[in-house]
Amino acid sequence: MEIVFSDVPWGVILILLPLAGGMACFLWPAISKLLGLVTVSAIAVSVVALFFQVRDAGVYRHTIGGWGAPLGIDLYADGLSLLMLAITALVGLVVSIYSTSYFAEPLSSRYWPLWLLLLAALNALFLSADIFNLYVTLELMGLAAVALTALSGGGDALSGAMRYLLATLLGSLAFLFGVALLYHGFGSVDIAILGQRVEAIPIVWAALGLMGAGLVLKSALFPFHFWLPPAHASAPAPVSAVLSALVVKASFYILLRLYLDIFGPLGIEGVESLFGLLGCAAVVWGSVQALRQTRLKLLIAYSTVAQLGYLFMAFPLSIISGPAVWSAVVYLAISHAMAKSAMFLAAGNLLCFGGHDRIADMDRVVQRLPVTAGAFALAGVSIIGLPPSGGFIGKWLLLESALTQENWYIVIVLILGSLLAAAYIFKVLGYCFTKAASPHEPRTVPVRMEWAAMLLACGAILLGFMAPVVLPTMNIGDPFIIGAVLP
Amino acid sequence: MNMVFLYALVGVGLFCLGLHALIMHAHLLRKILAFNIMGGGVFLVLVALAKRTEEVAPDPVPHAMVITGIVVAVSATALALKLMLKVSEETGNAELPDERRE
């Protein structure tokens, strides 16, 4: 069994499976739900197999075509990519189960091929070790995400999708320009090789500026977050879940990788401080805006803007506390993925239930949809950062670093962010208990959809207990030691 | 190798021209044109600098990258145009509502 495991290139399977699945769904729309579920389940199994492979054999590097970098493209999986792949597979599986009930024809047969190709793009992105390949995966991901956002077809969704498309294309183009400069500066697009060859010359600063700007736009860092709330709020609920949980993290992942392996070793304190500042602004601005919203999905979308800020706040802290801070960031990213997707699925249930998502008109939700309300509450626990939850662990690690470094601004913003999050979460929960001014006839929400939301929310809480497993996994291959990646 | 850097600088110029038009103009079709011109600029930089090989044929890897880029660009353009038509159908004009200059 061990021999079989270690011979099979699980990473490659993770990419080919959803590609094949998506194409099959396109060819046979009638059985797309079944094909979709089978594919996503197979992906989950493959990620587990990859986990065992990486845990036993160390870092996974696959030279495509046998050529090897710099001529060919390499796939690379260390602890960080493994965790991102795992969260993608898990959230993907639960969201897929949710989608089988959420979409009716004709949307359903359009949804599955788009969704599976998006999964393929995500997996290919997390496994890639080549910056031009990352550009192609970014484009695939972006186009799929836009098409999925526009799926529900209303004016809001279409405008949101258009704005999203413009932002994502601009980000990709800036990124590609950076790739061009790095290639011509150092003769390779492989991340490991670039990491070794890069020096502090003008072409590198230009590339850093371009790629940084492009990725920051795609990751919706304040003040480039303008496209996120309309897109995430007007997309169909399962799509919003995936967008907030996974897609927006993918561009952050690339930013983190480039920082750790290529640009970080050059000593860019100014950029790190800038990220920290913008991250703090994002937390405050996003949370305040979330508090002001009257519609649930917009509230959740602004909450995403705020939570993304926490990820960027780690940069100035990392100068001294390196690996500990990055562990916090990854913990926050994966907990947020679980919690936010749970929230959006819960919002989808409420939309299905009442036909609207106005917060003030939430009509006795706790009594009539207890599972959904519970899911929202549990997810809220993680978003606020209360123990026990994954969000608590992430924030606690950040807080610890900030305290030891006496970075009081970050400490204040961390506490303020949690308080504001508590405010908007409790605001929603408060309305869930009360009767609305104009009660309406409830429509039944499929059991599957309610429990899918609850499952993800429980996952966010469970992550709070899984630190002994998650933290060592994260550090397989030492992704956080700057410049440790070897070709 | 004056020619190489001439074309590379033209590429930079095209990128910035396109970026300006993208940000300043509200009409969606114009934004899509701007994207294509920006893309053309990046491709010019890629291919021009590939010609810095001495005497032998230019470096083929950037050429392959640009062909990939051209196909990606036409895919994105097709989707953007269809989306623009749908937005225009819904809202009556080919500009995004509440357009904010970013």
Added chain:
Amino acid sequence: MEEMTLLQEIFDGLLGLGLLWLAWRSLACTDMFKAIVLFIAFGLLMALAWLRLEAPDVALAEAAIGAGVTGALLLSALAGLTSTGASRHEVEQPEGVEKQTGTLHRLPILLLMLTAALLGYAVLSLPSHDPGLSAEVAENLASSGVSNPVTAVLLNFRGYDTMLEMAVLLMALLGVWSLACVESQRDSSADPILDMLTRLLVPLLILVAAYLLWVGAHAPGGAFQAGSVLGAAGVLLILAGWRLPSRLTGWPLRLVVLSGPAAFVAIALITILIGGRLLEYPTEHAGTLILIIETMATLSIGVTLAALFLGSSPEHEEKQ
């Protein structure tokens, strides 16, 4: 010889200036139709620039896809816009004019000029001789299965990128088809000149596509160039009013659209199953495998591009 180099330098200078000028005019023009035509001219000048930079493969792709198909898509979209009532001329925004007061108007332009200057400086700081990866490519060209280095990179060394790129093209079609049909009044008045031109050109285009596909192994050409010429033939047919018979618009059409990426994924799976690495072609069969992939890719690129031009899925067309 000296005059030749001077002449070349003047030509390059004029071409570069022409590119910038056309881009600027195209983006500044208020009449959308004129803007698109200028853009197509820009695309053709780009093709010339690629030739000057010794990139014939890119020139072919640019002329066919960048100027040709993109131009057709843009014009078709403009027609769609005017038929839904949106103006062909960009409306001058009163608020837009208000915003452009004094220094505030200058600020974006100044920032962009600064960016351009910084980027230009970075580019100029590069060494004037750098082989890039051309040596590695030349070394491994013999075992790649083809003798055109660009095709070798596209279909062998970096074939994985090409596989994903085919998925991107498929994704665009999926996206366009999933957005419900736009109400368009397509003029199906039979134009005799267009009809005759179509009858003459389409077989010729198909022939050219087949040639480009075959010759791509050892000379400039290949699947993308061939596929886009095929796509152009499809666009002509659509303009002339020809549509697929309805029994072919279901899964047969989808099968052809998928044939490129599916062939790639299938061969990828086979390379894994025979125990090698992803897309590691056995050297004796590399040339054949590449030809198979390219043929399927040409077909699917051509059909996909034509379908993108048509804009609505065949089922929607029938409902109209």
